[in-house]
Amino acid sequence: NEFLKRLAITFLHLIALSMAVYLRPPPAEGLFGTDARSICRYTAEFGTCLGAVSFVVFQQGEEIKAQGLLGFLFSLSGNPSKAVFLLANVLVMLCVPFRLAEQRLIEDLLLIIAIPSSWFFLIFFAGAVKLTGPFVTMIYNMLVGDIFRFSIIYLIFLLGFTQAFYFLFKGHLGKSTRFETYPRTWMSLFHMTLGFYE
Numbered sequence: 001n002e003f004l005k006r007l008a009i010t011f012l013h014l015i016a017l018s019m020a021v022y023l024r025p026p027p028a029e030g031l032f033g034t035d036a037r038s039i040c041r042y043t044a045e046f047g048t049c050l051g052a053v054s055f056v057v058f059q060q061g062e063e064i065k066a067q068g069l070l071g072f073l074f075s076l077s078g079n080p081s082k083a084v085f086l087l088a089n090v091l092v093m094l095c096v097p098f099r100l101a102e103q104r105l106i107e108d109l110l111l112i113i114a115i116p117s118s119w120f121f122l123i124f125f126a127g128a129v130k131l132t133g134p135f136v137t138m139i140y141n142m143l144v145g146d147i148f149r150f151s152i153i154y155l156i157f158l159l160g161f162t163q164a165f166y167f168l169f170k171g172h173l174g175k176s177t178r179f180e181t182y183p184r185t186w187m188s189l190f191h192m193t194l195g196f197y198e
């Protein structure tokens with residue numbers, strides 16, 4: 001019963017988060033409106049913030065009281081989906097001061113990380129089901145082993161070639177702005193490794 005209750009609360013939180021993001025206006029428009037769409041978005045944002053505060057402060061606070069801080073951090077190292085969900089909820093809570101300061105770009109960046117991280121928590125529930133549990137274990141083993149090692153080698157090559165291309169094209173851009181700045185060069189080379197280049 002506790003498992004199903006937590007799953008239902010997680011689904012409500014994810015639906016509220018998705019609605020809050022889906023109803024956001026384009027960047028040209030402001031985030032403070034009085035139309036029906038804005039009111040629905042405010043309701044979804046309030047529900048999302050309420051869920052984030054209850055998870056971080058109350059639920060995790062009880063666990064920290066019961067286990068101690070070091071025990072809690074050690075338990076997070078064995079449960080990556082919960083650690084990522086905790087990070088996502090902290091990022092959602094950080095969106096509030098940036099909304100009040102009207103820093104939409106920073107708020108958007110926080111949400112870009114928080115949204116997939118929140119959905120990743122469903123892996124925790126899938127691991128407890130007999131049908132999907134072995135696949136979750138297999139994916140964790142692949143992430144910790146093979147993909148982690150590949151990522152280290154991939155990043156070494158990507159960062160090395162990013163510096164080379166950035167300095168090679170510095171001052172010789174012509175019509176292309178693909179290598180104009182270091183972050184844009186990094187993103188262009190990342191796209192090239194996926195096959196998106198002329």
